[in-house]
Amino acid sequence: MKPVYIINGFLESGKTEFISYTLGQPYFQVQGKTLLILCEEGEVEYDDLLLKGSRTELELIEEEEDFTPSHLIELEKKHKPERIIIEYNGMWNFKNMKLPWHWSVEQQITTIDASTFPMYFNNMKTFLAEMVRKSELIIFNRCDGIEDLNNYKRNIKAINQKADIVFETAEGEIDEIMEEDLPYNLEDEVLELDNQGYGIWYLDSLDHLERYEGKTVSFTAMVLKPKSFPKGYFVPGRMAMTCCAEDMAFLGFACAYGQCDALEDKQWVKVTAVVKREYFEDYQGEGPVLHACSVEAAKAPEEEVISFI
Secondary structure, three states, X not given: OEXXXXXXXXXXXXXXXXXXXXXXXXXXXXOOOEEEEEOOOOOOOOOHHHHHHOOEEEEEXXXXXXXXXXXXXXXXXXXXXXXXXXXXXXXXXXXXXXXXOOEEEEEEEEEEEOOOHHHHHHHOHHHHHHHHHOOOEEEEEOOOOOOOHHHHHHHHHHHOOOOEEEEEEOOEEEOOOOHHHOOOOOOOOEEEXXXXXXXXXXXXXXXXXXXXXXXXXXXXXXXEOOOOOOOOEXXXXXXXXXXXXXXXXXXXOOEEOOOHHHOOOOOEEEEEEEEEEEEEHHHOEEEEEEEEEEEEEOOOOOOOEEEOO
Protein backbone atom coordinates (compact mmCIF):
# COMPACT_ATOMS: atom_id res chain seq x y z
CA MET A 1 0.00 0.00 0.00
CA LYS A 2 1.22 3.50 -0.84
CA PRO A 3 1.05 5.89 2.15
CA VAL A 4 -0.83 9.13 1.47
CA TYR A 5 -0.99 12.31 3.55
CA ILE A 6 -3.82 14.73 2.80
CA ILE A 7 -3.53 18.40 3.73
CA ASN A 8 -6.72 20.31 3.01
CA GLY A 9 -8.18 23.72 3.65
CA PHE A 10 -9.46 26.74 1.78
CA LEU A 11 -7.20 28.93 -0.36
CA GLU A 12 -4.61 30.84 1.70
CA SER A 13 -5.37 28.80 4.81
CA GLY A 14 -1.72 27.92 5.35
CA LYS A 15 -1.49 24.54 3.59
CA THR A 16 1.68 25.35 1.66
CA GLU A 17 3.41 26.83 4.71
CA PHE A 18 2.59 23.72 6.74
CA ILE A 19 3.83 21.31 4.06
CA SER A 20 6.99 23.36 3.47
CA TYR A 21 7.72 23.34 7.20
CA THR A 22 7.21 19.57 7.30
CA LEU A 23 9.45 18.92 4.29
CA GLY A 24 12.23 20.94 5.92
CA GLN A 25 12.24 19.03 9.22
CA PRO A 26 14.99 16.51 9.98
CA TYR A 27 12.43 13.83 10.82
CA PHE A 28 11.14 14.03 7.26
CA GLN A 29 14.52 13.34 5.71
CA VAL A 30 13.61 9.76 4.85
CA GLN A 31 14.63 7.50 2.02
CA GLY A 32 12.98 7.61 -1.37
CA LYS A 33 11.02 10.24 -3.23
CA THR A 34 7.98 12.17 -2.11
CA LEU A 35 5.31 13.02 -4.66
CA LEU A 36 3.57 16.29 -3.79
CA ILE A 37 0.30 16.75 -5.67
CA LEU A 38 -0.78 20.39 -5.67
CA CYS A 39 -4.45 21.01 -6.45
CA GLU A 40 -4.38 24.81 -6.44
CA GLU A 41 -1.77 27.55 -6.59
CA GLY A 42 -1.85 30.20 -3.87
CA GLU A 43 0.29 33.23 -3.19
CA VAL A 44 2.93 31.15 -1.40
CA GLU A 45 5.07 28.96 -3.66
CA TYR A 46 7.30 26.02 -2.87
CA ASP A 47 11.01 26.69 -2.77
CA ASP A 48 12.90 24.76 -5.44
CA LEU A 49 15.85 24.13 -3.12
CA LEU A 50 13.52 22.73 -0.46
CA LEU A 51 11.90 20.39 -2.97
CA LYS A 52 15.26 19.22 -4.25
CA GLY A 53 16.72 18.79 -0.79
CA SER A 54 13.77 16.72 0.39
CA ARG A 55 13.66 14.68 -2.85
CA THR A 56 10.13 15.92 -3.53
CA GLU A 57 8.55 15.91 -6.99
CA LEU A 58 5.78 18.47 -7.53
CA GLU A 59 2.81 17.88 -9.83
CA LEU A 60 -0.07 20.32 -10.36
CA ILE A 61 -3.66 19.22 -10.98
CA GLU A 62 -5.69 22.36 -11.69
CA GLU A 63 -9.10 20.89 -12.57
CA GLU A 64 -11.20 18.70 -10.29
CA GLU A 65 -12.20 16.46 -13.20
CA ASP A 66 -8.52 15.61 -13.71
CA PHE A 67 -8.19 14.34 -10.13
CA THR A 68 -8.97 10.73 -11.01
CA PRO A 69 -7.50 7.39 -9.93
CA SER A 70 -6.18 6.75 -13.45
CA HIS A 71 -4.36 10.10 -13.60
CA LEU A 72 -2.97 9.64 -10.10
CA ILE A 73 -1.62 6.23 -11.07
CA GLU A 74 0.10 7.82 -14.09
CA LEU A 75 1.86 10.27 -11.76
CA GLU A 76 2.87 7.45 -9.46
CA LYS A 77 4.34 5.47 -12.35
CA LYS A 78 6.18 8.57 -13.55
CA HIS A 79 7.89 9.38 -10.25
CA LYS A 80 7.84 6.07 -8.32
CA PRO A 81 7.52 7.79 -4.91
CA GLU A 82 7.74 6.17 -1.49
CA ARG A 83 5.00 8.44 -0.14
CA ILE A 84 2.47 10.94 -1.47
CA ILE A 85 1.33 14.29 -0.09
CA ILE A 86 -1.84 15.83 -1.49
CA GLU A 87 -2.49 19.54 -1.01
CA TYR A 88 -6.20 19.36 -1.76
CA ASN A 89 -8.32 22.19 -3.11
CA GLY A 90 -10.77 23.40 -0.46
CA MET A 91 -13.38 24.25 -3.09
CA TRP A 92 -13.46 20.69 -4.41
CA ASN A 93 -16.08 18.56 -2.71
CA PHE A 94 -14.17 16.18 -0.49
CA LYS A 95 -16.89 13.55 -0.94
CA ASN A 96 -15.88 13.27 -4.58
CA MET A 97 -12.24 12.45 -3.87
CA LYS A 98 -11.32 9.02 -5.25
CA LEU A 99 -7.85 7.57 -4.81
CA PRO A 100 -6.29 4.49 -6.40
CA TRP A 101 -7.22 1.33 -4.51
CA HIS A 102 -3.67 0.74 -3.31
CA TRP A 103 -3.24 4.25 -1.86
CA SER A 104 -3.76 4.29 1.90
CA VAL A 105 -4.51 7.55 3.75
CA GLU A 106 -2.14 7.62 6.73
CA GLN A 107 -3.09 11.07 8.00
CA GLN A 108 -5.41 13.93 7.12
CA ILE A 109 -4.83 17.47 8.38
CA THR A 110 -6.97 20.57 7.87
CA THR A 111 -5.51 24.07 8.04
CA ILE A 112 -7.79 27.02 8.79
CA ASP A 113 -7.12 30.75 8.69
CA ALA A 114 -8.71 31.85 11.95
CA SER A 115 -9.30 35.38 10.63
CA THR A 116 -11.62 34.09 7.88
CA PHE A 117 -13.10 31.09 9.72
CA PRO A 118 -16.46 32.75 10.60
CA MET A 119 -17.06 33.65 6.94
CA TYR A 120 -16.36 30.12 5.71
CA PHE A 121 -18.24 28.49 8.60
CA ASN A 122 -21.34 30.55 7.91
CA ASN A 123 -21.26 30.45 4.11
CA MET A 124 -19.35 27.28 3.14
CA LYS A 125 -20.29 25.02 6.04
CA THR A 126 -20.85 21.90 3.95
CA PHE A 127 -17.42 22.10 2.31
CA LEU A 128 -15.76 22.84 5.63
CA ALA A 129 -17.51 19.97 7.38
CA GLU A 130 -16.41 17.48 4.73
CA MET A 131 -12.79 18.56 5.16
CA VAL A 132 -12.87 18.49 8.94
CA ARG A 133 -14.91 15.32 9.51
CA LYS A 134 -12.08 12.83 8.85
CA SER A 135 -9.09 14.96 9.85
CA GLU A 136 -7.02 13.88 12.83
CA LEU A 137 -5.56 17.36 13.28
CA ILE A 138 -7.07 20.81 12.76
CA ILE A 139 -4.61 23.72 12.71
CA PHE A 140 -5.99 27.22 13.22
CA ASN A 141 -3.26 29.67 12.23
CA ARG A 142 -3.17 33.48 12.21
CA CYS A 143 -5.01 33.62 15.54
CA ASP A 144 -3.42 36.93 16.59
CA GLY A 145 -6.00 39.27 18.11
CA ILE A 146 -8.91 36.81 17.90
CA GLU A 147 -10.84 36.50 21.15
CA ASP A 148 -13.45 33.90 20.17
CA LEU A 149 -11.21 30.84 19.83
CA ASN A 150 -13.31 28.92 22.34
CA ASN A 151 -16.30 29.11 20.03
CA TYR A 152 -14.15 28.09 17.06
CA LYS A 153 -13.14 24.95 18.92
CA ARG A 154 -16.71 24.11 19.86
CA ASN A 155 -17.79 24.47 16.23
CA ILE A 156 -15.11 22.04 15.08
CA LYS A 157 -15.68 19.56 17.91
CA ALA A 158 -19.36 19.44 17.04
CA ILE A 159 -18.36 18.10 13.61
CA ASN A 160 -15.39 15.95 14.65
CA GLN A 161 -15.22 15.08 18.33
CA LYS A 162 -11.92 13.18 18.08
CA ALA A 163 -9.86 15.77 16.21
CA ASP A 164 -6.90 17.41 17.88
CA ILE A 165 -7.14 21.20 17.53
CA VAL A 166 -4.15 23.53 17.59
CA PHE A 167 -4.25 27.33 17.66
CA GLU A 168 -1.23 29.27 16.41
CA THR A 169 -0.22 32.93 16.38
CA ALA A 170 2.86 34.53 14.88
CA GLU A 171 4.61 33.55 18.13
CA GLY A 172 3.70 29.88 17.81
CA GLU A 173 1.18 27.52 19.39
CA ILE A 174 -1.17 28.83 22.06
CA ASP A 175 -3.37 27.14 24.64
CA GLU A 176 -7.00 28.22 24.61
CA ILE A 177 -8.81 28.60 27.92
CA MET A 178 -12.50 27.74 27.87
CA GLU A 179 -13.45 27.75 31.54
CA GLU A 180 -14.14 31.47 31.80
CA ASP A 181 -16.57 31.28 28.90
CA LEU A 182 -18.61 28.31 30.11
CA PRO A 183 -22.35 29.11 30.40
CA TYR A 184 -22.47 27.68 33.93
CA ASN A 185 -20.48 28.10 37.12
CA LEU A 186 -18.22 25.16 37.92
CA GLU A 187 -18.45 26.08 41.60
CA ASP A 188 -22.22 25.40 41.74
CA GLU A 189 -23.29 22.38 43.78
CA VAL A 190 -25.25 21.07 40.79
CA LEU A 191 -24.59 22.11 37.19
CA GLU A 192 -28.03 22.70 35.67
CA LEU A 193 -27.60 22.21 31.92
CA ASP A 194 -30.00 23.79 29.46
CA ASN A 195 -29.80 23.17 25.69
CA GLN A 196 -26.71 25.31 25.17
CA GLY A 197 -25.17 24.18 28.43
CA TYR A 198 -25.59 20.50 27.63
CA GLY A 199 -23.85 20.78 24.27
CA ILE A 200 -20.94 22.77 25.68
CA TRP A 201 -20.62 20.47 28.72
CA TYR A 202 -20.53 17.41 26.46
CA LEU A 203 -17.83 18.79 24.17
CA ASP A 204 -15.79 20.30 27.01
CA SER A 205 -15.86 16.99 28.90
CA LEU A 206 -14.12 15.33 25.97
CA ASP A 207 -11.14 17.68 26.37
CA HIS A 208 -11.24 18.72 30.02
CA LEU A 209 -12.76 15.88 31.99
CA GLU A 210 -10.72 16.98 35.01
CA ARG A 211 -13.05 19.99 35.35
CA TYR A 212 -16.05 17.76 35.96
CA GLU A 213 -14.76 14.77 37.90
CA GLY A 214 -16.83 14.39 41.07
CA LYS A 215 -19.27 17.14 40.07
CA THR A 216 -23.02 16.67 39.82
CA VAL A 217 -24.85 17.55 36.60
CA SER A 218 -28.57 17.69 35.91
CA PHE A 219 -30.22 17.76 32.49
CA THR A 220 -33.16 16.58 30.42
CA ALA A 221 -32.23 13.77 28.05
CA MET A 222 -33.48 11.04 25.75
CA VAL A 223 -32.80 7.44 26.75
CA LEU A 224 -30.63 5.26 24.51
CA LYS A 225 -30.07 1.61 25.48
CA PRO A 226 -27.30 0.17 23.25
CA LYS A 227 -27.35 -3.61 23.03
CA SER A 228 -23.57 -3.67 23.46
CA PHE A 229 -23.74 -2.04 26.91
CA PRO A 230 -23.39 -4.11 30.09
CA LYS A 231 -26.39 -4.54 32.35
CA GLY A 232 -27.11 -1.49 34.50
CA TYR A 233 -25.92 1.13 31.98
CA PHE A 234 -27.72 3.37 29.49
CA VAL A 235 -26.95 6.61 27.63
CA PRO A 236 -28.88 9.78 28.45
CA GLY A 237 -28.23 12.23 25.66
CA ARG A 238 -29.50 14.68 23.06
CA MET A 239 -29.69 14.72 19.31
CA ALA A 240 -27.53 17.51 17.93
CA MET A 241 -27.34 19.25 14.58
CA THR A 242 -23.61 19.53 13.99
CA CYS A 243 -23.51 21.00 10.50
CA CYS A 244 -26.82 20.90 8.67
CA ALA A 245 -30.25 19.34 9.05
CA GLU A 246 -29.03 16.14 7.37
CA ASP A 247 -26.04 15.85 9.69
CA MET A 248 -27.28 14.70 13.09
CA ALA A 249 -25.52 12.97 15.97
CA PHE A 250 -26.58 11.61 19.36
CA LEU A 251 -24.38 13.10 22.08
CA GLY A 252 -24.26 11.33 25.41
CA PHE A 253 -22.09 9.44 27.89
CA ALA A 254 -22.59 6.06 29.53
CA CYS A 255 -24.59 6.25 32.75
CA ALA A 256 -24.71 3.67 35.54
CA TYR A 257 -28.25 3.22 36.86
CA GLY A 258 -29.56 0.28 38.83
CA GLN A 259 -33.08 0.50 37.39
CA CYS A 260 -32.18 0.61 33.67
CA ASP A 261 -34.64 -2.21 32.93
CA ALA A 262 -37.52 0.14 33.73
CA LEU A 263 -36.39 2.63 31.05
CA GLU A 264 -37.45 2.56 27.42
CA ASP A 265 -35.54 3.68 24.35
CA LYS A 266 -36.33 7.28 23.33
CA GLN A 267 -38.03 7.98 26.64
CA TRP A 268 -37.44 11.48 28.01
CA VAL A 269 -36.00 11.70 31.51
CA LYS A 270 -34.49 14.21 33.91
CA VAL A 271 -31.09 12.89 34.98
CA THR A 272 -29.06 14.01 37.96
CA ALA A 273 -25.71 12.26 38.08
CA VAL A 274 -22.13 12.44 39.33
CA VAL A 275 -19.40 12.57 36.69
CA LYS A 276 -16.51 10.13 37.07
CA ARG A 277 -13.48 9.15 34.99
CA GLU A 278 -13.63 5.41 34.37
CA TYR A 279 -12.65 2.77 31.86
CA PHE A 280 -15.59 1.82 29.66
CA GLU A 281 -15.29 -0.83 26.99
CA ASP A 282 -17.29 1.03 24.36
CA TYR A 283 -14.94 4.01 24.81
CA GLN A 284 -11.96 1.68 24.29
CA GLY A 285 -10.38 3.48 27.22
CA GLU A 286 -11.16 5.92 29.98
CA GLY A 287 -13.76 8.63 29.65
CA PRO A 288 -16.73 10.33 31.34
CA VAL A 289 -19.05 7.84 33.02
CA LEU A 290 -22.14 9.16 34.82
CA HIS A 291 -23.45 7.63 38.04
CA ALA A 292 -27.12 8.44 38.38
CA CYS A 293 -28.41 9.94 41.62
CA SER A 294 -31.92 10.07 40.16
CA VAL A 295 -33.66 9.42 36.85
CA GLU A 296 -37.18 10.75 36.59
CA ALA A 297 -39.69 10.74 33.73
CA ALA A 298 -39.84 14.12 32.00
CA LYS A 299 -41.60 15.90 29.17
CA ALA A 300 -39.79 16.34 25.89
CA PRO A 301 -38.21 19.80 25.66
CA GLU A 302 -39.65 22.34 23.24
CA GLU A 303 -36.48 22.01 21.16
CA GLU A 304 -35.65 18.33 21.09
CA VAL A 305 -32.61 18.86 18.89
CA ILE A 306 -29.79 21.06 20.09
CA SER A 307 -27.81 22.96 17.49
CA PHE A 308 -24.14 23.90 17.02
CA ILE A 309 -24.86 25.89 13.87
